[in-house]
Amino acid sequence: MGAKIIQFxxxxxxxxxGITKLKKILEGAPGGHFxxxxxxxxxxxxxxxxxxxxxxxxxxxYEKYGESLTEYIRATVLPSIxxxxxxxxxxxxxxxxxxxxxxxxxxxxxxxxxDRWFVSQKSLPRLxxxxxxxxxxxxxxxxxxxxxxxxxxxxxxxxxGGRIDRGLLKNVVDVFVEVGMGQMGGYEVxxxxxxxxxxxxxxxxxxxxxxLEDSCPDYMVKAEECLRxxxxxxxxxxxxxxxxxxxxxxxxxxxxxxxxxxxxxxxxGFRALIRGDKVEDLSRMFRLYHKIPKxxxxxxxxxKQQVTDEGKALVQQAEDAASSQQGSNGxxxxxxxxxxxxxxxxHDKYMAYVxxxxxxxxxxxxxxxxxxxxxxxxxxAGISSAELLAGFCDNLLKKxxxxxxxxxxxEETLExxxxxxxxxxxxxxxxxxxxxxxARRLLFDRSCNEDHEKSFLTKLKQxxxxxxxxxxxxxxxxxxxxxDIQTNFEQYLGTNPNVKPGIDLSVTVLKTGCWxxxxxxxxxxxxxxxxxxxVFKGFYDSQTKxxxxxxxxxxxxxxxxxxxxxxxxxxxxxxxxxxxLLLFNDxxxxxxxxxxxxxxxxxEDLVRLLSSLSCxxxxxxxKEPNTKTVKPDDNFVFNSMFTDKMRKIRIPxxxxxxxxxxxTEDVDKERKYAIDAALVRIMKxxxxxxxxxxxxxxxxxxxxxxxxxxxxxxxxxxxLITRDYLERDHEDSxxxxxxx
Amino acid sequence: MPRATSKRKAPPSTSASVTSSDVxxxxxxxxGKKEVDKIGSLFDVYANKTLDMIDPEGIVSLCSxxxxxxxxxRILMLAWKMKAEKQGYFSREEWRRGLKDLNADTIAKxxxxxxxxxxxLMATSKFEDFYAFAFQYCLTEDRQKSVDIETVCELLSLVxxxxxxxxxxxxxxxxxxxxxxxxxxxxxxRHFYRFCKEISFPDLEDYDSDQAWPVIIDNLVEWMKENxxx
Numbered sequence: 015m016g017a018k019i020i021q022f023x024x025x026x027x028x029x030x031x032g033i034t035k036l037k038k039i040l041e042g043a044p045g046g047h048f049x050x051x052x053x054x055x056x057x058x059x060x061x062x063x064x065x066x067x068x069x070x071x072x073x074x075x076y077e078k079y080g081e082s083l084t085e086y087i088r089a090t091v092l093p094s095i096x097x098x099x100x101x102x103x104x105x106x107x108x109x110x111x112x113x114x115x116x117x118x119x120x121x122x123x124x125x126x127x128x129d130r131w132f133v134s135q136k137s138l139p140r141l142x143x144x145x146x147x148x149x150x151x152x153x154x155x156x157x158x159x160x161x162x163x164x165x166x167x168x169x170x171x172x173x174x175g176g177r178i179d180r181g182l183l184k185n186v187v188d189v190f191v192e193v194g195m196g197q198m199g200g201y202e203v204x205x206x207x208x209x210x211x212x213x214x215x216x217x218x219x220x221x222x223x224x225x226l227e228d229s230c231p232d233y234m235v236k237a238e239e240c241l242r243x244x245x246x247x248x249x250x251x252x253x254x255x256x257x258x259x260x261x262x263x264x265x266x267x268x269x270x271x272x273x274x275x276x277x278x279x280x281x282x283g284f285r286a287l288i289r290g291d292k293v294e295d296l297s298r299m300f301r302l303y304h305k306i307p308k309x310x311x312x313x314x315x316x317x318k319q320q321v322t323d324e325g326k327a328l329v330q331q332a333e334d335a336a337s338s339q340q341g342s343n344g345x346x347x348x349x350x351x352x353x354x355x356x357x358x359x360x361h362d363k364y365m366a367y368v369x370x371x372x373x374x375x376x377x378x379x380x381x382x383x384x385x386x387x388x389x390x391x392x393x394x395a396g397i398s399s400a401e402l403l404a405g406f407c408d409n410l411l412k413k414x415x416x417x418x419x420x421x422x423x424x425e426e427t428l429e430x431x432x433x434x435x436x437x438x439x440x441x442x443x444x445x446x447x448x449x450x451x452x453a454r455r456l457l458f459d460r461s462c463n464e465d466h467e468k469s470f471l472t473k474l475k476q477x478x479x480x481x482x483x484x485x486x487x488x489x490x491x492x493x494x495x496x497x498d499i500q501t502n503f504e505q506y507l508g509t510n511p512n513v514k515p516g517i518d519l520s521v522t523v524l525k526t527g528c529w530x531x532x533x534x535x536x537x538x539x540x541x542x543x544x545x546x547x548x549v550f551k552g553f554y555d556s557q558t559k560x561x562x563x564x565x566x567x568x569x570x571x572x573x574x575x576x577x578x579x580x581x582x583x584x585x586x587x588x589x590x591x592x593x594x595l596l597l598f599n600d601x602x603x604x605x606x607x608x609x610x611x612x613x614x615x616x617x618e619d620l621v622r623l624l625s626s627l628s629c630x631x632x633x634x635x636x637k638e639p640n641t642k643t644v645k646p647d648d649n650f651v652f653n654s655m656f657t658d659k660m661r662k663i664r665i666p667x668x669x670x671x672x673x674x675x676x677x678t679e680d681v682d683k684e685r686k687y688a689i690d691a692a693l694v695r696i697m698k699x700x701x702x703x704x705x706x707x708x709x710x711x712x713x714x715x716x717x718x719x720x721x722x723x724x725x726x727x728x729x730x731x732x733x734l735i736t737r738d739y740l741e742r743d744h745e746d747s748x749x750x751x752x753x754x
Numbered sequence: 755m756p757r758a759t760s761k762r763k764a765p766p767s768t769s770a771s772v773t774s775s776d777v778x779x780x781x782x783x784x785x786g787k788k789e790v791d792k793i794g795s796l797f798d799v800y801a802n803k804t805l806d807m808i809d810p811e812g813i814v815s816l817c818s819x820x821x822x823x824x825x826x827x828r829i830l831m832l833a834w835k836m837k838a839e840k841q842g843y844f845s846r847e848e849w850r851r852g853l854k855d856l857n858a859d860t861i862a863k864x865x866x867x868x869x870x871x872x873x874x875l876m877a878t879s880k881f882e883d884f885y886a887f888a889f890q891y892c893l894t895e896d897r898q899k900s901v902d903i904e905t906v907c908e909l910l911s912l913v914x915x916x917x918x919x920x921x922x923x924x925x926x927x928x929x930x931x932x933x934x935x936x937x938x939x940x941x942x943x944r945h946f947y948r949f950c951k952e953i954s955f956p957d958l959e960d961y962d963s964d965q966a967w968p969v970i971i972d973n974l975v976e977w978m979k980e981n982x983x984x
Contacts, residue, residue, distance in 0.1 A: 705966030728969045735941055736899060742941065747948065748966045 022071055025063045026078065029124070032056045033082050036120050037090075040113045048120075056124045064127050072132040079125050079141060083117065083148045095157055100164060101179065107161055108185045111149065111192070118145030143195065150193050150200075158204050161186060165205070166212045169247070173216060184251035191253055198255065206256055210263050213244070217267035225272045229282035231295040237268045237302060265306050273303075273312045284316045288367070296371040310377045317372075318381035321364050325389035328356050336395035346395035347405055353394060354406035358430050361386065386437040400440045401674065404447035407431055411470065412455050413462045424466055432473045439721035441478060443681045449486055450530050450677060456493050457522065457569050464490070479718070488528030496522040499557075506553045515546040523554070523563070532566045537589070538614040539567070540596040567593075576634065580657040585634070586664040590615075594623055595634065598652040605649045617646070624650065626667050632658065634665070681720075688716055689730045697740055697752040705731075705748045792859040797849045808844040819861050820868070827912045828868050831875055834887045841891050876917070882947065888913045889943045900937035903929055910946065918950040925949075928974050935970055942968045949974075956982075 032052065039046035048056075063071040091114070095106045122129070122141035129141050139147065165186055168178045187205070194200040217240065224233050244264050248257035269276070277284045277299075287295050303309035332353040336346050364382055372378040391399045410424055410431075419427075438444060455461040467490055474483040500520055507514055539547065547565060554563060570589030574596070575582050587595070597604060597612055604612075610620055624644045628637040634656055638649045692715040696708060703711075709727055716722055731750070734740045743749035800812035808816065817824040836852030838844055844852075856871065858864040875884050888909055892901045901909075907926045915922045925946060929935075935942075945968050953961050958979070963972045 706964060725969055725972070728966075728972070731966075732939075732941065732968055736939055742966070747945070750966070 019066055019069075020059065020062050022063070022069070022074065025059050025071065028059050029056060029078075032124065033121070036117060037086060040117060041090075053123070057126070060125055061127045064132060072128060073136075075125065076128055076132065076138065079121060079128070080144060080148060082121065083114075083145055084152055086117070087114075087148065087152045091153055092156065095153070101168075101182065103157075104161065104164055104182055104186050107157065108182070108189060110153065111189045114149045114153075115146070118142055121145065146193070146195060150195075154189075154193050154200075158190075162205050162208050166209055169209065170212070170216060172247070173243075180251050187251055187253060198253075201253060202255075206253075206259070209252075209256070210259055213260060214263050214267055217264050218271070221268050221272055225275050230276055230279045230284070230287070231282060231292065231298070233276060234295065234298050234302060238298060240264060240268060241302075261305075265302075265309075269302055270306060270309065273309075277312055277316050284313060285320055288317075288320055293371055296367065300372050300375070304373075304375070310375065314377045314381040317364075317367075317378060318385045321360070321382060321385035322388050324360060325357065325385060326392075328353060328360065329389050329392045329394060332394045346397045350394060350397060350402040350405050351409055354402055354431075357386075357390065358427070358434060361430070361434060383437065386434070387439070390434065390437045391439050397674075398440070398443065398678075399438060400443035401447050401677075403431065403435070403438065404444055404451060407448060407470070408451040408455070411452075411462060411466055412460045414460070421463070421466070424463075425469060428466070428470045429473060432470075432477045435474075435477060439717075440681075441482070441718070442684060442720045443678070445474075445478075445482060445486075446677050446681050449489070450673060452486055452489060453530055456489060458571065482719075485528040488525070492525050492528065493522070496524065499523050499554075502557065503550065503553050506556075507549075513549050513552065515542070515549045517542055517546055519546045519550065521550050526564075532569060534564050534566045535568065535616075535619075536614050537567045537593060538612060540593055542596070543589075543593070576656070578656050579654050581661075583656075583658060583660070584662040586662065588667045590619075590623055591627060591665060591667055594627065598635075603649060603651045606644070606646050609650070620644075622668065624648075626665060630665070632656070632663060632665050685716075685720060685722065686726070686730060688719070689722060689727055690734065692716055693727075693730060693734060694739055697750065701752050702743070703750055705750065708750060793850055793853045794846070796853070796859065796861070797846055801846070805843075806846060808849065810842040813842065813844070820865050822868070825912070827916070828872060830888055830891070830912065831871050831884065832868075833891060834875075834884050835871060838891070841894055881917075885913055885947050886940070886944065889940055900939045901943075902937045903935065906938050906943070914947065914950060918955075921950045921955050924956070924978065925974065928977055932970075932973065932977070934973070938970070942970055945971055 032048075032055075035048070035052075060075060063075060091110045095103060095110060098106050119142070122145060125141055132138075133140050138144070165183055168183060172178045187201075190201045190205045191198070220240075224236060228236065241261060241264055244260050245257060248254075248260050252260065279286070284296075284299065286292075287299070299313060300310070303313055332349045335352075336349040339349070361382075368374065368378045368382055393399055394402060397405075407428070410419075410427060435441060435444065452467070455467075461467055468487075471483045471487050471490065475487070500522070503519075503521065551563060554561070567589045571586060572589050572592035573584055573586050574592050576585050576595075585595075593613060594609065597609060606620070606624070609624070610617070613620070615623070621644045624635070624637070627633075628635040628650060629642060629644065634653055635650045636653045637644065638651065641648075689712060692712045693708065696711050696715070697703060708731070709724060712727055713722055713724075731740065735742065735750075738753055740750045741753050743751055797808070800808045800816050802809040802812060813829070814824050817826070817829060822828055832852060833841075833844070835855055836844060836848035838848045838852075853859065853864065856864065856867040858867045875881050889901065892905055892909065893899070907929055910922050910926060949967075949971055956978070958975055961967075961975050963975065
């Protein structure tokens with residue numbers, strides 16, 4: 015309308031005055047502010063120049079805006095930074111940035127009309143942004159390398175113990191960040207990368223000298239301190255995003271690069287720390303390596319090695335001890351007891367480290383497990399590891415062991431045994447041995463405590479599943495039932511005095527199925543015992559319907575009184591031995607063959623029997639001739655002059671079959687069935703499967719009970735092919751198909 | 755009318771010449787019948803009258819006429835050609851099948867056909883079939899699934915020997931020495947051939963015991979490796 019047209023030069027000179035005043039204010043001149051009138055004047059000048067239709071000076075003014083800034087920078091800012099050094103340069107840098115921001119703010123206020131619509135119309139950067147960019151391009155880009163070098167210099171100085179102006183450094187860093195205007199690229203590339211590289215070098219140098227001079231604990235203390243300091247540094251004057259990177263860098267140089275040298279240090283490394291039980295140092299090692307990805311692996315490996323070595327040494331010791339005691343009978347067993355106890359102690363010791371210093375970390379649990387798996391499964395003196403462990407348990411649970419342990423200790427030890435069992439690969443073999451020994455304990459009343467037996471079985475069940483200990487639990491229950499039957503039998507005798515057999519008889523009735531298989535051999539019983547058997551049979555038939563009793567004389571005990579001339583002595587013998595001795599009630603002298611015919615035993619059994627009564631500690635019978643072993647043409651005479659200081663003696667009879675062999679055979683048989691069942695199950699669900707996969711899945715299926723032999727699996731596959739459960743694919747011999 | 759007389763039928767001599775030409779022509783049916791008859795009568799020469807089959811005695815006789823030992827592999831090949839089911843016996847059907855296939859109706863022709871038969875079988879695809887047949891042929895009892903080691907060794911030598919002499923020698927040596935197996939089944943038999951065919955010998959470089967080879971072959975390889983060192 016009637017607005018005055020402003021010519022460029024006219025308008026510009028007005029603005030120029032304003033800008034000059036602004037510069038003066040920035041330089042610190044007094045009277046430094048704009049009154050609202052001055053501000054309005056500047057603003058409206060620009061407004062007019064930009065809104066008038068022609069000539070429209072928007073474009074030129076936009077350019078002039080930028081120019082004013084660049085001019086000022088060239089004339090004043092850059093030189094002021096350039097002529098300073100070190101700390102002063104940094105201060106200038108910081109100050110000039112602050113100033114620049116103020117200048118941009120004011121100028122963009124003045125020129126703000128441009129922002130309204132010229133800027134977006136021409137798709138140009140807004141004034142403020144454009145203004146800041148100017149600093150970046152004209153100042154920052156030019157001085158940044160000097161600034162960075164300077165800052166890094168200060169950081170290193172501080173690392174060496176010098177004092178620096180942390181606030182100043184923080185300010186510089188802030189400038190770097192702000193100049194990026196939301197993008198971290200500038201900070202990261204221009205400053206952070208350099209800083210990290212320098213830090214890396216710094217610590218790399220330190221590490222190289224420390225690793226040679228310092229002991230492992232000392233080195234670790236230094237490393238921990240360095241990390242702490244760097245973290246603190248980062249939080250004080252670096253950008254937060256740098257902290258993690260810096261820590262990682264330092265960790266890498268100090269801990270990762272020299273990991274093996276540190277951990278394996280001869281007299282102060284991991285192994286030495288374990289040997290010296292240096293809990294604090296070990297914990298420190300854990301703390302340091304814990305944060306590094308995969309950092310704990312080398313530590314865990316050395317741990318595993320340490321445990322394995324110690325374990326293997328124990329096994330070797332046991333082996334040596336056993337072979338030096340070659341002649342003695344129970345050598346292996348005794349050595350075994352010691353070994354298991356030592357292994358349990360070893361486990362306690364190292365588990366304490368795992369839960370303590372190593373904070374229960376899974377990688378150490380795994381290392382411990384793998385180490386134990388290596389040596390626990392070794393056999394000693396020809397006795398398998400499974401049998402050794404079973405023997406140990408037997409010793410704990412039976413009466414009459416030399417050491418009297420308290421109930422709590424027994425419970426605790428049993429608990430630990432069950433934990434140890436997890437490392438054994440032949441768990442089924444262990445279970446079988448346990449079962450055999452349990453049977454002995456129960457039947458010969460050698461168990462120390464029924465509660466312990468029950469609690470042990472419960473623990474086994476918890477660890478290995480319901481199936482594992484079910485048979486044994488059945489056996490324990492059976493004993494209770496058997497006692498009830500015995501009580502009923504005694505009542506029965508009380509009410510039927512006429513059937514009394516004349517001898518005190520107690521019978522234990524076992525349910526087949528959970529007890530081990532016992533052969534009942536055809537012993538020819540003496541008359542007195544025959545009557546006992548008949549009487550009991552009568553009782554039992556009256557109590558139950560259609561149950562058959564199979565008498566296992568090999569498990570029986572008999573107390574008979576030997577009427578020797580010096581004094582009568584009560585002999586506790588097995589039923590077999592009793593039957594033999596009773597023959598001498600009818601004749602003083604008997605030959606081997608006569609006894610053989612009368613008792614109806616096998617040759618080997620009779621030899622064993624007679625040896626126990628004539629060639630062992632107590633000579634109830636005199637053998638003619640008086641040689642060391644029993645021969646088929648020997649004769650035997652009742653030793654009426656036998657005597658002993660005790661009134662009652664037990665005459666042991668060594669067991670019949672090679673128990674160990676039978677157990678191994680039984681277990682092998684069970685394993686074949688288990689493998690067959692697993693194979694069929696897998697093939698039934700998969701229908702078609704390759705050989706390697708089949709083997710792998712089979713192993714997986716049974717491994718909680720035992721570690722299967724690959725060859726056995728292959729053989730079972732072949733067997734299943736022959737029995738038409740599986741067939742090979744016609745084209746690919748490596749594929750199997752399920753035959754429905 | 756002379757034309758009427760010319761319409762008289764041709765004299766019989768013409769039809770006679772037609773018949774004789776029939777004999778010379780190559781109409782298969784009539785000629786085939788003659789040939790089959792020849793085969794049939796050849797069968798009767800060797801067959802046991804009561805059984806109506808060629809029995810072991812007959813085979814021995816046949817072999818002597820062919821100039822071949824009755825344990826020769828070519829008799830086995832002949833049995834294969836016939837798809838004979840029972841060892842030591844050829845039925846009429848089988849005899850016919852075999853000889854017809856070989857285009858032989860006399861002993862002389864049969865003898866001549868044998869080398870051709872041998873050559874035919876050495877071509878791999880047929881050989882595999884023949885190889886499997888050889889084992890099946892030894893299963894004389896009903897439901898029998900395995901063949902004793904002695905026989906297996908002989909059979910290996912006979913059937914696989916010509917192609918893989920060195921492997922077979924080692925294989926036989928091992929089978930005689932080992933005590934784990936006293937008889938072998940068809941699956942194991944089949945794998946002997948695969949072993950000879952696929953595994954480089956005698957270094958056994960590409961043998962992978964993780965594959966589904968029967969255990970007996972794993973054991974063989976182990977044994978070979980042990981003995982190689984000594």
